[in-house]
Amino acid sequence: MAWNTVGPSNLRFDPLPAFALWLFISNMIQIFLMPLIMVGQNLQGRHAELRAEADFEVNVKAEREIEAILMHLENQNKLILKILNLLEKDRTKTEDNLQKTTH
Numbered sequence: 001m002a003w004n005t006v007g008p009s010n011l012r013f014d015p016l017p018a019f020a021l022w023l024f025i026s027n028m029i030q031i032f033l034m035p036l037i038m039v040g041q042n043l044q045g046r047h048a049e050l051r052a053e054a055d056f057e058v059n060v061k062a063e064r065e066i067e068a069i070l071m072h073l074e075n076q077n078k079l080i081l082k083i084l085n086l087l088e089k090d091r092t093k094t095e096d097n098l099q100k101t102t103h
Contacts, residue, residue, distance in 0.1 A: 001022055004012050014021040 001019060004014050004019060004022070
């Protein structure tokens, strides 16, 4: 394009304003490279699908592990509450015994 605008007028291969030859050449390059671009996009798409599947599997596994941890925590909470209730009962019994012995 630069040669056609600033080059000597007798050596210009495509006079202004058409630049039809340049347009034709650039379109041919695009046409020849299009399959390569499409193959690259297909490969990227497959890779993205595989990565998404792997992420999904990791998320499912993590969800199962989190559910197991939550169940363990719930069981621990129940046990701790039982222990606290037993300790409270023992404390009240001890206080009652102390009160009886002091009176």
